Amino acid sequence: MATTTAHKTAEIGTMDLSPHGITVTRIKRNPSVDEIYADALSGREPGAIKAANGALVAFSGDKTGRSPNDKHVVRDPETERDVWWGPVNFPLERESFLRNRARAQAFLNAQDLLYVIDGFAGGDPEYRLNVRIICNRPYHALFMHNMLIRPTPEELAEFGEPDFVVYNAGQEAADPSVEGVTSPTSVDLSFADNEACILGTEYAGEMKKGVFTIMNYLMPKRDVLSMHCSATADPETGASSLLFGLSGTGKTTLSADPHRLLIGDDEHCWTDSGIFNIEGGCYAKTIDLSEEKEPDIYRALRYGAVLENVVLRDDGSVDWSDSSITQNTRGSYPIEFIENAKVPCVAGHPTDVIFLTADAFGVLPPVSRLTPEQAMYHFISGYTAKVAGTEVGVTDPVATFSPCFGGPFLVWHPAKYASLLAERMREHGVNVWLVNTGWSGGPFGVGARIDLPHTRRMVDAIHAGELADAPTEPDPVFGMHVVTEVPGVPSEILRPRATWPDAAAYDEKAAHLARLFKENFREYEDDCPPDVCTAGPGV
Template sequence: MGIAKMTNKLSLLLQKPNVFHNLSVAQLVEKILQRNEGKLTATGAVAVTTGKYTGRSPKDKYIVEEAATQAKIDWGTTNQPISEEVFENLYNKVLDYLMKKDEIFVFKGFAGADPKYRLPIQVINEFAWHNLFAHQLFIRPTAEELKTHEAEFTVICAPNFKADPAVDGTRSETFIIISFERRVVLIGGTEYAGEMKKSIFTVMNYLLPEQGILSMHCSANVGKEGDVALFFGLSGTGKTTLSADPNRRLIGDDEHGWSNRGIFNIEGGCYAKCINLSREKEPQIFDAIGFGAVLENVVIDEQTRLPNYDDATLTENTRAAYPIQAINNIVDPSIAGHPSTIIFLTADAFGVLPPISKLTREQAMYHFLSGYTSKLAGTERGVTSPQATFSTCFGAPFLPLPAVRYAEMLGRKIAEHNVRVFLVNTGWTGGEYGVGSRMKLAYTRAMVQAAVEGELDNVETVKDPIFGLEIPIHIPGVPDEVLQPQNTWADKQAYAQKAKELAAKFRENFQKFKHIAPEIEALGGPIA
């Protein structure tokens, strides 16, 4: 089936009388309740469950091998190739399946807050709640914009359509397939809504660099003087907590582009983890979960309909989706100038990285490519040793192009805009996990505040003997001894051994990067 025939078939589907286009939040909530897809909670949010899959399925995500894109994609275990034939057969089957549905829901909107670079998209859903999710997560068009909206990328999501691996050429019943030539994302076999969000992020991570724009997996905020800060970090490093600053306005919490005009949010909403959520710990997120928000896999009290955010019965990966406008302290539209500060967040369970250090341009590129944090082994089996984890550019699962391309763009922008860059360790101090303690949030906040406000630009520093990082010797609100990791360890020999062990892991991980300027590794990595 050629592109023209595929387009015609999609047009026929969208012209059916039972297809609902851009319903309002209230209309979608009504549909969700009528169709028994979810329950209304005491806060006005809709609570839904996603069944078998409560997270992304990275092993079932594919990119179609096509002539126009084949040479550009960084093929491998992350970007798995799939043939055009397999894609077209599944596309045909999914559309035939949706043709028979009583109701179909369509959202038309945008990815990218900057009008010059935004991507017009449409999301076609089997479930009303998925369409509400799309409405809240992507950028909603005005009535005038909707009149002239022409989608340039289409997401088709049919969770109840399950592939037959033996016939359809997939690994399992689940598939997330991106065709850049046909400009379609095809999703089936999973109800987890995050697949839609991250598929469009993957698309933007392909399209934006082609326009000279760096796409980034980070949060961003702006101060009263217009100074922009970016926060990169993997799960558990404090990215959301530290970017939600009452003295700074939020630009976005997860995905951004950096053009020659400045920073812009790719999304129109937030998809926040809400396990153990409380108003005391995260007031902005807690209060944002009102009417029209979507709660994924959060256990609800049947009588009171109050969410129990502490209940992980269904999954630890409970989520809340809501429009960014549900947060009071935001930039709207989500556009700002060039960053003055970049913060790389890591939760080092080895307890050897400094709580904050200043990075050169080469070190920034090195640590961006490394994307280091650590996850803890299964303590239920008595194993307490931390495991180093590296996620390239702090977003490896969503990068279709070679990682070096993103890193080189970052390096150029750091130099062009004279951006200060810091590595902040929110992990352990005084020893590794099980011996030391987690860095106090109050100390981390004080360090981040000093960094973004320029207070560390000219302070005295000392060079870490193993990692080569420049460590400030004094920061207001932080004990001096905390700033030097070796000073917090009772056993200095044990510190040196553990630090060298982590440095070796950095070097080993960095060997996978090809065609990177040699000075990045020489000047950016550990020195001992």
């Protein structure tokens, strides 16, 4: 994998994009970081600013996050039986896809200049895809320069035809008169064509997740587990650890571990020989970022990084706490910007799998050990709880269940990914842990968020093998084995019921969450073994 080169000369001009329906002849293919900055700051990127830390600040318009309700998968005879149709994969007929793609191509053809980013998805050459991004915004070009694996000049010269193409025409609204299109936004994927088409949203994360979704389809066909998780490795043994968790649970934060090598923060695959990162960069949430709490991420946000939807002070510094544009402020940077990143981003088989949950109900233990059956139950459940939204007076947490900790990006039924994980765990004797990064002493509004240093110490203890023989006791409601002693962590916080001033209130809230687990899991019971179905809460 090549390192980022900021000063190389871009390939400009006569690249032939006619196989993709593009007739524009002024093309910048894999331009340098310097050139992208120059274009962005000269007016091609509305509102773009260079922050005091050197990062390029850009704005994604009305959409400051993904649009999962507008994601469509083309229904075709080749793949129809593979796809888990429903609230994750909304079907789109082929004729509708072709009309949307033509609309995207027409928008791109109306531009005087386009950017093409050719890169790889997958750090293992045996499994990687050649990916091509076609876009018109410098911000999008730099974002995918960071997020794909950057080819060397020699690899770029031999790139050939791409395996997967993304047409990003996000500034052009979709046509709601097209059958299956229900809003001005449409993000469409065709597995038969190996193409994605983006209309009506300029949020850069749609490109990244489009690539991930195609990997989520292709890799299980090759008996490879694709995973929405971060990964680190022991610098001496090369053995890895996986951290699963939904947004806000600490997946990126905890993977930036100075004591371990970073493999990646978000998307990985597990093969017969080990794991590899799908991406060439990281995409971190930056709200309330501080150098003290997250030094690696803070320092990675420099020249060459993209900052999305942040607010700058008069002196050009970032006001990390300002959420006036969105709570979902983000930073994208090449993985090499993390000092202890392992490049190429491959590692050995995991010794530990950690499920992260930010339990805003405050009833799950800070760290517990799971049996194989419990591991499958919690993997399929994919639980976290978020604090309530912006409605005045509403403080009760909202439970979120996302199968395999990545529901919006799954293609196959969750049971397929779960069975692949079970096979890998059994074969390699993996320890599985549930770590609560949420609340203790009461729910949100009453208790307090578990201190990040305490969570780091728990994760460090897992990686050091200190918890392999630690004392545990069964949780009377949820059944997992609660770890009751962690070196460097106050023992009084490890038993959640004991941290509540009102034990009866704890019991009521725990029973409520247990019922939510059971209600959610009913959807998967028909596809899971009986011992997995009974591995959840006992209420």
